[in-house]
Amino acid sequence: MDGPGAQFRTRVQNEFGGLPIIAEDLGEISPEVYQLRNQFNLPGMKIMVFAFDSGEANEFLPHHYRENCVVYTGTHDNDTTVGWFARISEGDCTFTQRYLKAS
Numbered sequence: 006m007d008g009p010g011a012q013f014r015t016r017v018q019n020e021f022g023g024l025p026i027i028a029e030d031l032g033e034i035s036p037e038v039y040q041l042r043n044q045f046n047l048p049g050m051k052i053m054v055f056a057f058d059s060g061e062a063n064e065f066l067p068h069h070y071r072e073n074c075v076v077y078t079g080t081h082d083n084d085t086t087v088g089w090f091a092r093i094s095e096g097d098c099t100f101t102q103r104y105l106k107a108s
Contacts, residue, residue, distance in 0.1 A: 018045075027047065027048050027049070028042040028047040028048065029050055031052065031080075047073075048074050049073070050075055050077065051076045052076075052083070054084075058097050
């Protein structure tokens, strides 16, 4: 279902000024949502625990981050970082440690 879009965001901005709003741009996002996010220069979200399961091309790896984003280790939908690390595959564990230069 389409949301209220630019008209709503403009009204919020006019009523409340420059509130620090972050766009949740996770999951299946349409080009229109990205356009709206960019139109209002809203930072998007990046989730670290999504980064280490598909190699160097994964968009959640830090070297792919665009300048205007906020990085979280996880969200309320994820396990804790310790819990996540304890259950990932050996290959993902090795990749994560190599990428983060940790041992």
